[in-house]
Amino acid sequence: xxxxxxxxxxxxxxxxxxxxxxxxxxxxxxxxxxxxxxxxxxxxxxxxxxxxxxxxxxxxxxxxxxxxxxxxxxxxxxxxxxxxxxxxxxxxxxxxxxxxxxxxxxxxxxxxxxxxxxxxxxxxxxxxxxxxxxxxxxxxxxxxxxxxxxxxxxxxxxxxxxxxxxxxxxxxxxxxxxxxxxxxxxxxxxxxxxxxxxxxxxxxxxxxxxxxxxxxxxxxxxxxxxxxxxxx
Amino acid sequence: xxxxxxxxxxxxxxxxxxxxxxxxxxxxxxxxxxxxxxxxxxxxxxxxxxxxxxxxxxxxxxxxxxxxxxxxxxxxxxxxxxxxxxxxxxxxxxxxxxxxxxxxxxxxxxxxxxxxxxxxxxxxxxxxxxxxxxxxxxxxxxxxxxxxxxxxxxxxxxxxxxxxxxxxxxxxxxxxxxxxxxxxxxxxxxxxxxxxxxxxxxxxxxxxxxxxxxxxxxxxxxxxxxxxxxxxx
Numbered sequence: 343x344x345x346x347x348x349x350x351x352x353x354x355x356x357x358x359x360x361x362x363x364x365x366x367x368x369x370x371x372x373x374x375x376x377x378x379x380x381x382x383x384x385x386x387x388x389x390x391x392x393x394x395x396x397x398x399x400x401x402x403x404x405x406x407x408x409x410x411x412x413x414x415x416x417x418x419x420x421x422x423x424x425x426x427x428x429x430x431x432x433x434x435x436x437x438x439x440x441x442x443x444x445x446x447x448x449x450x451x452x453x454x455x456x457x458x459x460x461x462x463x464x465x466x467x468x469x470x471x472x473x474x475x476x477x478x479x480x481x482x483x484x485x486x487x488x489x490x491x492x493x494x495x496x497x498x499x500x501x502x503x504x505x506x507x508x509x510x511x512x513x514x515x516x517x518x519x520x521x522x523x524x525x526x527x528x529x530x531x532x533x534x535x536x537x538x539x540x541x542x543x544x545x546x547x548x549x550x551x552x553x554x555x556x557x558x559x560x561x562x563x564x565x566x567x568x569x570x571x572x573x574x
Numbered sequence: 575x576x577x578x579x580x581x582x583x584x585x586x587x588x589x590x591x592x593x594x595x596x597x598x599x600x601x602x603x604x605x606x607x608x609x610x611x612x613x614x615x616x617x618x619x620x621x622x623x624x625x626x627x628x629x630x631x632x633x634x635x636x637x638x639x640x641x642x643x644x645x646x647x648x649x650x651x652x653x654x655x656x657x658x659x660x661x662x663x664x665x666x667x668x669x670x671x672x673x674x675x676x677x678x679x680x681x682x683x684x685x686x687x688x689x690x691x692x693x694x695x696x697x698x699x700x701x702x703x704x705x706x707x708x709x710x711x712x713x714x715x716x717x718x719x720x721x722x723x724x725x726x727x728x729x730x731x732x733x734x735x736x737x738x739x740x741x742x743x744x745x746x747x748x749x750x751x752x753x754x755x756x757x758x759x760x761x762x763x764x765x766x767x768x769x770x771x772x773x774x775x776x777x778x779x780x781x782x783x784x785x786x787x788x789x790x791x792x793x794x795x796x797x798x799x800x801x802x803x804x805x806x807x
Contacts, residue, residue, distance in 0.1 A: 406803060461754040469751060472743055482737055485800050486751060489730060492796055493755050496789055500758035503781065 346541040353534030360528030368521050380438045382524050386532035387434060391427035391456075394420045394536055395463065395491065402487035405480055411555060414480040415548035417487055418470060419540045421463050427536060428460045451502040458497050462490040476555045588673050592681025593688075599658060600689060606654070607689070610647050614697045617643040622704055629706050636705035637767030641760055643701075644694050645727065648686075649749045651693070652731040655686055656739035665739075669805060679801035683732040683794070690724035711770035715779060719770065722786040723763030729790065730755050733797040736804045762786045 364382030398420035405413035435453060436446040447453070466486045473479040600607060621639040625631055632639075659665040668678060698720075702708065709716060734751050738744040766782040 406800075458754050458757050465747075465751045465754065469738075469741075469747055472741055472747065478740075481803055481806065482741075485733070485737060485803060488800065489733065489793075489796065490751075490755065492792060493758070496758045496785075496792065500761045500785055503785070 346538040349534050350538035353531050353538060356527050356531035360524050360531050363524035368524050377438055377441045380434060382528045384434045385525060386529040387427055387431045389529055390532045390536045391424055391431055394424035394427060398424060398487055399491040402484040406484040411551045412548060415544050415551055417483055418547050419543035421466055422543060423536050423540050425463045428456055431456055451498055454501040455498045459494060466490055476551055585674055585677050588677035589680045592678055593684045596682055596685035610651060611693060611696050614643045614647045614693055615700050617646055618697060618701055618704055632705040633707050636701055636707040637771055638764045640701045640767060641764050643697060647693060648690060648727050648731055651689055652686060652735040653744060653748055655682055656735045660739045675802035675805045676798050679798050683728050686732055687725045687728040690728055691720055694720045694724055707771050709771060710773040716770050719763060719766045722790060726759035726786055726789045727756060729793040729797045733801055759789050
């Protein structure tokens, strides 16, 4: 058993504790009633999604700087986890929005930014699947990640000016003290689980990429079968 | 080489030469430009059919239709600008010339910006006619919005066109990567254009222009810095 499996296990234990406290011990939210309890899942997801995508930006800078496959694999592992978390975030948000706002979707800055973030990073993962040469794939993925990440603040402010309606950022200052502890525990649970998944994926991706990079070239095809050379 | 260029410093001179080269290629293949403009006008027509003959709605959203037409046409134009280079192996030739990769980027991005400005201005006339819109603001401000909006499309667009030029699914990948990125640019350009068309009682145009300028400053610097790596890849 590797250390990340231990981290994953701790994450799940904390998740059970945090959500147990959130569901059964913490008071009902004053305005949103029981639906407000999604806070313990939704807010940690949002925080950790942002953490993983930020990590993927730094990994992309590292990949471009050093050209090492370790960084390259880290870009994919963190971007992938970030995409899953962002998708989860939008799903949770819609589930909560229907009973609270009366509709699933609203063009609020944070919602819209999350949706754009999701398509941006899905694009990064898609372009990664298309490039077969490992070295070129490293460059393409790193550049697409950097360009996508620097867009996030601009998207946020653009959409913020455009329209606004959302809860204030949830932080220990804006929520009642009885809600702080389950929220903190759930946030660490989500962080540990996501980091563990990132590391597990990182090992797999790195092994794949290294196998590709070190694999010997295929023997030359017989002349009549050879494919037209597409690359210049 | 003409005399005027000798006084320019090296990198700037290379930018101008790449720009002139690209514009000359486009001028010699101007049938392509006409085809692109026709495509953009077709998109404008499609919007009116999709929305219906409600003049009031069409007039309100004229700015949005204009920018979507520019955006949809831009991927064709951007893809084309690298297609020529890659197909003939001209990119290697340029790099070996030697042209600085950054100069290549700025030359190409400027050429794409100028072509998109031309396109946006050409389809402005059918846009005003089809949607019964009129310019309430000053034409000078309209030009500023067009310049900043198209420049915002062009900087990341040129980088991504270079990045996807050698890939198999480039027609799909370029818009897939580019369009979500351009959301703030599109938003600001549409808002500013709509305000200029319908009247800007609250004087909001400057704040949208600031957002456009910030978007441009960010991407013209970041993409210029990253482009040399695109050439290596």
